[in-house]
Amino acid sequence: MSKHFVPENLPTHLQHYIGGKFVDSIGGETFGVLDPVTNQDYATAAAGQQADIDAAVAAATEAFNNGPWPKMKPRERANVLYKIADAVVAQQDRLAEMETFDTGLPITQAKGQAQRAAENFRFFADLIVAQHDNALKVPGSQLNYVNRKPIGVAGLITPWNTPFMLESWKLAPSIASGCTVVLKPAEFTPLSASLWATIFEEAGLPAGVFNLVNGIGEEAGDALVKHPKVPLISFTGESSTGQLIFRNCAENLKGMSMELGGKSPAIVFDDADFDAAIDSTLFGVFSLNGERCTAGSRILVQRGIYEKFVEAYAARAKNIKVGDPHDPTTQVGALVHPEHYNKVMSYVEIGKSEGRLVAGGGRPENLPEGQENGSYVAPTVFADVAPDARIFQEEIFGPVVGITPFDTEEEALELANNTKYGLAAYLWTNDLKRAHNFAQDIEAGMVWLNSHNVRDLRSPFGGVKASGLGHEGGYRSIDFYTDQQAVHITLGDVHTPKFGA
Numbered sequence: 001m002s003k004h005f006v007p008e009n010l011p012t013h014l015q016h017y018i019g020g021k022f023v024d025s026i027g028g029e030t031f032g033v034l035d036p037v038t039n040q041d042y043a044t045a046a047a048g049q050q051a052d053i054d055a056a057v058a059a060a061t062e063a064f065n066n067g068p069w070p071k072m073k074p075r076e077r078a079n080v081l082y083k084i085a086d087a088v089v090a091q092q093d094r095l096a097e098m099e100t101f102d103t104g105l106p107i108t109q110a111k112g113q114a115q116r117a118a119e120n121f122r123f124f125a126d127l128i129v130a131q132h133d134n135a136l137k138v139p140g141s142q143l144n145y146v147n148r149k150p151i152g153v154a155g156l157i158t159p160w161n162t163p164f165m166l167e168s169w170k171l172a173p174s175i176a177s178g179c180t181v182v183l184k185p186a187e188f189t190p191l192s193a194s195l196w197a198t199i200f201e202e203a204g205l206p207a208g209v210f211n212l213v214n215g216i217g218e219e220a221g222d223a224l225v226k227h228p229k230v231p232l233i234s235f236t237g238e239s240s241t242g243q244l245i246f247r248n249c250a251e252n253l254k255g256m257s258m259e260l261g262g263k264s265p266a267i268v269f270d271d272a273d274f275d276a277a278i279d280s281t282l283f284g285v286f287s288l289n290g291e292r293c294t295a296g297s298r299i300l301v302q303r304g305i306y307e308k309f310v311e312a313y314a315a316r317a318k319n320i321k322v323g324d325p326h327d328p329t330t331q332v333g334a335l336v337h338p339e340h341y342n343k344v345m346s347y348v349e350i351g352k353s354e355g356r357l358v359a360g361g362g363r364p365e366n367l368p369e370g371q372e373n374g375s376y377v378a379p380t381v382f383a384d385v386a387p388d389a390r391i392f393q394e395e396i397f398g399p400v401v402g403i404t405p406f407d408t409e410e411e412a413l414e415l416a417n418n419t420k421y422g423l424a425a426y427l428w429t430n431d432l433k434r435a436h437n438f439a440q441d442i443e444a445g446m447v448w449l450n451s452h453n454v455r456d457l458r459s460p461f462g463g464v465k466a467s468g469l470g471h472e473g474g475y476r477s478i479d480f481y482t483d484q485q486a487v488h489i490t491l492g493d494v495h496t497p498k499f500g501a
Contacts, residue, residue: 004037004370005326007097014045014190014214016052017197019059020207026051031216033190036104036334036341037325037374045190048215053182053223056211060153060180061229063208070150070178074128081125081176083203085118088168095192099164100325102191104334104375107326109288117168123457124176127478141492147485150178151255154232154481155224157217157245158193160186160336161291161397167193169461170234171210173477179232180209184224186237187216188337217241228252232481235259236293238395239421239466246469257480258469259293259462261395262423264444265416266296267406270304272428273450278312280452281401284426286320286379289332290399291340293467294424294446294453298392299403300415306405310383313403314358317379322364324371332399334374341375344398347391348380354389355382355402387418395421409434417443423463424448445471 014033015022024030025046032041046052064070069077088095092114099110133146156170163185174181185193193212200210213220225233225248232255235245239260249256266284268277284296301309325333335341348361360380367376377399385392385402392402406412416425425444429435439447445463446455455461455473462471472480 004368005097005101005324006042007094007101010042010098010101011191011194012043014043014194016046016048016056016214017210017212018052018056019062019211020201022197023055025049026055031187033102033188034337035101036336037368037371039338039373039375043191045187045214048184048213048220048223050219050223052213052215053220053227056182056213057153057224057227057229059208060182060211063206064150064152064180067180067206067208069180069206069209072178074131077176077178078125078129080204081121081172084199084205085121085125087199087203088114088118088121091195095164095195097326098195099162099192100333102189103160103163103336104325105162105288106330106333108328108330110325113162113165117165119457120165120168120172124172124477127475128176131475131478133484138491141490143489143491145487147487148478148482149485151481151483152179152231153229154179154181154234155227155230156181156183157221157224157233157235157237158183158185159236160189161288161293163189164192164195166236167196169472170236171196173472174234174481175205175209177478177481179481180211182211182213182224182230184213184215184221187214188340190214222248225249225254226251231255233257234472234480242469255480256469257472259472260423260466260468261397261421262293262295262463262467263298263393263395263419263421264294264296264424264426265298265300265419265442266426267300267412267416267428267438268302268305268309269412269429269431269434270302271430273430274305274309274312276450277428278309278316280426280428282313282316282320283452285401286317286332286399289335291336291397295397296424296426297396297401298419299401300406300412301403302412303405303407310358310403314381314383317359317381320379322376322378324368327368332379334371334376335398336375338375340397341377344377344396344400347394347396347398347400348377351380351382351385351389351391351400351402354391355385357381358383360399387415393419409438413438413441420466421463422465423467424453426452
């Protein structure tokens with residue numbers, strides 16, 4: 001590998017996209033964007049303020065009220081969505097390079113993101129064409145049917161961990177439903193979001209349906225959440241930000257969908273397929289650099305196999321290849337930003353007094369030349385972690401995991417639910433009855449039994465407790481972006497009490 005791979009023709013300045021045009025901030029504000037292997041700025045981005053959000057919402061409102069998109073037939077909208085999907089796949093290599101450069105995700109893991117993003121558009125294109133709504137009839141008496149209508153301008157606020165793919169999760173259903181949108185991508189990773197505008201334009205999406213405002217959460221994000229003409233906010237990010245958005249949405253009674261933080265348990269019983277559980281629990285916390293909301297970052301292992309598990313797990317963790325994200329042999333790349341790196345490293349230090357360090361615990365050795373200042377953390381494993389330890393209760397969002405033993409099924413369930421979060425859970429056992437009953441009792445929006453994190457797009461995605469509010473995925477996404485209007489017609493004689501007759 002060369003010292004540092006830089007994709008060709010990288011933009012040095014990223015603009016907003018409002019009403020079909022690339023524009024700078026009205027007041028000229030910008031912020032720096034860095035790549036995480038050198039931690040040097042490679043570009044500036046327009047920093048959206050209230051005035052820029054106002055302009056984007058005005059463009060989206062005009063496109064919703066007077067443009068063709070919301071009134072188009074589902075098949076016509078679907079045809080545009082298929083073109084979007086094809087355009088995403090056509091530049092998947094370029095996209096993966098940009099995503100890896102911007103986020104520090106290993107290139108082999110970034111390569112799947114374009115296919116998944118494209119599949120989101122195809123899926124929702126199929127869904128809106130196949131979708132039908134209820135018609136309920138009482139013969140000779142009454143007919144009731146449902147009109148489904150797009151709600152209006154949707155505000156989409158997306159995270160930095162797999163930016164392009166997670167943007168597609170929100171863009172595909174919102175646009176498919178006939179809404180117009182204002183996207184505020186994460187400030188750490190604005191690069192791949194800049195591709196959407198051209199993709200949409202070339203696919204034939206009318207101007208104003210998609211608008212993009214870059215900026216930091218406290219400025220652009222805050223203005224979008226508080227905007228009186230944005231009736232919907234879909235947010236993915238950390239729970240504390242979610243609470244703030246929740247408060248700000250209350251003022252205008254906005255619809256909200258929130259996918260927030262996680263501290264998901266992986267529970268391994270002594271009858272589990274040991275090798276499969278090791279593979280899955282390693283992948284579950286070290287893939288995507290550990291920067292994933294559904295990471296199985298608390299591993300609970302039954303006492304009979306505990307020491308064997310810890311030993312095998314630590315040995316594998318020490319063997320994980322950390323290095324240049326563009327190297328196809330890399331399994332863990334650089335964390336997204338120095339600010340986040342410092343947070344993760346602070347938890348590594350806390351962990352040293354809360355558990356037995358069995359792997360990692362600092363920066364990796366032998367970093368590539370020129371990347372010595374990159375935001376690299378060695379895969380870190382703590383054993384014998386007390387259930388109330390900070391590293392067992394707080395979301396770290398990096399390549400750090402805690403392991404603790406349990407004796408009985410009841411204890412395992414208590415440990416699994418002993419956190420404010422409830423996003424995902426992973427369960428390893430060959431006892432079928434136990435698996436299904438245990439899954440039922442876990443406080444989590446999603447459970448994987450003897451499986452790593454693979455998700456059918458038709459299924460609901462979301463969490464309980466501090467991990468979220470509402471669900472997206474399949475029809476639930478369409479429900480979020482549309483109003484369902486019930487129409488009632490009397491088919492027989494009208495029998496109304498005659499007040500005042």
